[in-house]
Amino acid sequence: MTEELKPASAGSAELCLPPALRKPRLRRWEAAEYLKLVHGVEVAPATLAKYASVGGGPGYQKSLRTPLYPREELDRWAAERLGGVITHSGQA
Template sequence: MKLISTGDASRPRLRRVDVPAYLAAKHGIDIAVSTLAKMATVGGGPPMQYSGRIPLYHVQDLDGWANERLSKSVRSTSERRSG
């Protein structure tokens, strides 16, 4: 698997196989390509566009989706439960 640079402005959209490396490098979120494919079918995944039959994920959409999945910062586990 090819590692995608998180600062590569020449690639505004990524193929599905490149998304896990991007999310892991930029947001620390581990996700499998198969999970992204399943989410594309049932919902809950990041927004995508198609070029023909190839799904493409805009980097800004991936960043927004990742931020939605992350909780706010907490200082203890009890804060997480009360929020």
């Protein structure tokens, strides 16, 4: 069995990611795919581009003109966007 085909319980979640998404910094289209696969947050690359211009999205770095999203920043943003775990649907 190759590393890419191991079930999630067989080791770290990193082994289940496609090789392109294991890099420390991801291009915008890779960041969108990472957010969907790892966190279940569907966001289009164009939406990430809009957030980069108006605010509200994950932090990124630039290499010349290319925005690069650190995976830690994507994880932080997704957790913030998802909010806390809800245990009941009653009103507070």
